[in-house]
Amino acid sequence: EAGVVQSPRYKIIEKKQPVAFWCNPISGHNTLYWYLQNLGQGPELLIRYENEEAVDDSQLPKDRFSAERLKGVDSTLKIQPAELGDSAVYLCASSPGQGTNNEQFFGPGTRLTVL
Amino acid sequence: QKEVEQNSGPLSVPEGAIASLNCTYSDRVSQSFFWYRQYSGKSPELIMSIYSNGDKEDGRFTAQLNKASQYVSLLIRDSQPSDSATYLCAVYPPGANNLFFGTGTRLTVIP
Numbered sequence: 001e002a003g004v005v006q007s008p009r010y011k012i013i014e015k016k017q018p019v020a021f022w023c024n025p026i027s028g029h030n031t032l033y034w035y036l037q038n039l040g041q042g043p044e045l046l047i048r049y050e051n052e053e054a055v056d057d058s059q060l061p062k063d064r065f066s067a068e069r070l071k072g073v074d075s076t077l078k079i080q081p082a083e084l085g086d087s088a089v090y091l092c093a094s095s096p097g098q099g100t101n102n103e104q105f106f107g108p109g110t111r112l113t114v115l
Numbered sequence: 116q117k118e119v120e121q122n123s124g125p126l127s128v129p130e131g132a133i134a135s136l137n138c139t140y141s142d143r144v145s146q147s148f149f150w151y152r153q154y155s156g157k158s159p160e161l162i163m164s165i166y167s168n169g170d171k172e173d174g175r176f177t178a179q180l181n182k183a184s185q186y187v188s189l190l191i192r193d194s195q196p197s198d199s200a201t202y203l204c205a206v207y208p209p210g211a212n213n214l215f216f217g218t219g220t221r222l223t224v225i226p
Contacts, residue, residue, distance in 0.1 A: 033213070040123075042203050042216025043159065056213060091158055100147045100207035101166060104214060106158040 004107030025094030121217035138204030
């Protein structure tokens, strides 16, 4: 079974530029998560989707971040404009459903560097 | 108070020893607990989940949950250099469908 796929793996941009990250979850997984991980910290949730609906985006900085999951499968996370403090690893994860017993599986992540 | 707390380490053990990693959580009624392993430069990999009080064993790994004391631990028996990584504890707080992660404990197994 293929795991969570993310691209690109690395991205270097200058501040104020836009950037987008793409995620394809494990087949059949209805729940998709975007996390941000800073060095030395655990992942922190940005947004959670149940199918195509964003059910928790309370931690997403909506002035510059946006996300979509149009057909309930792939998802895109966008930052516009990027700031120096956005440099981090952006992780996508998926789980079979919602609920507190669901195990989450992570993709390889996208390491963003903003210069 | 953070939902999940871990000692950041680093924790060093000799090869073949038992490594003990600990995690405490703030909400007594939390139900589900997970351990992830993260190698440097890689993403978190799920290694154990535990939902009930007691021990759960999987190969060299044993997860222990004590809900009365609000801690969950991970024991790694016969530690190998390949176990050197950061171990993240994660929990679903009650009423939340999102995992909250600790900051991780860095483990080094010395050959």
